[in-house]
Amino acid sequence: MISLRHVTTTFKGGDITAVDDVSLDVRRGSIHGIIGFSGAGKSTLLRNINLLERPTSGEVWVDGEELTGLSAEQLRQRRHQIGMIFQGFNLVNNHTAVANVELSLTFAGVTNRRERRRRALEALELVDLADRAKAYPAQLSGGQKQRVAIARALATKPNVLLCDEPTSALDPFTTATVLQYLADINAQLGITIVVVTHEMEVIKALADDVTVMESGAIVEQFTTEQLRSDSFRPHTAIGSYLISEGISVDKGRTGTLEVPATLATHEDVDAASVTADDAATTLQKVGN
């Protein structure tokens, strides 16, 4: 349903290659996670799907139609079938929650105000926020703001929802709530979801299929079902981390650091003729 063919996106006249000859298929109705370290090209690739960032070369197909071949007006129409949410929520601060949701309907050409209001309230209802319709973004928590953003993305009845680091600004508890809404939206509305994240937990909890990116390219792909199998042997650091128990720190190790005299223990400091008083005086001077 989403198909990228040899997509390359460069910036600064070709000096920076953010996406490097990527071909990717996203199954209809699936949740596809794209993970990678900072600067891997994840956000650019996501924005290539709705041509928010037009690829320098290559083809983008959604629902059997080549978006890269459409006129600007045709593209404007098709974009309403692809919702998007962002890490920073991107709500308009001087608009209420319901007015924020109505915005996407206005852009989609819904001219009747009552119709817009009705559909916006329905969308807020979907994320259990109809009772906060009149609240301004500043009066909402981070999780609630992201749910308003989800309602805004869904109000135009898209087939696809693109999520750019949807929970990176949220605490773990709120993250779980937002991910559950995304899972329900996928299961109950059949919307295909593509989620870009650097959060391993988000991938493990939400994705069906996983793409790992590095330096603009796809370096590994697997399903979360494979991840759970004992025989799965990932070949990237991110893949290995995903099958591990999480961050592991060996506490209490000795002898692994080359400790300079100035950072050594008290006895060593004496040996290097640096007294605690010297250190305090120096810090005071820096402070002044």
Ligand SMILES: Nc1ncnc2c1ncn2[C@@H]1O[C@H](COP(=O)(O)OP(=O)(O)OP(=O)(O)O)[C@@H](O)[C@H]1O
């Ligand atoms: N508009 C732009 N102009 C110039 N360079 C850009 C632009 N957008 C992205 N880049 C560069 O392209 C590369 C990929 O950026 P991108 O934001 O897609 O990566 P990312 O994997 O999403 O990283 P992060 O997780 O930090 O957001 C980076 O080197 C980035 O600096």
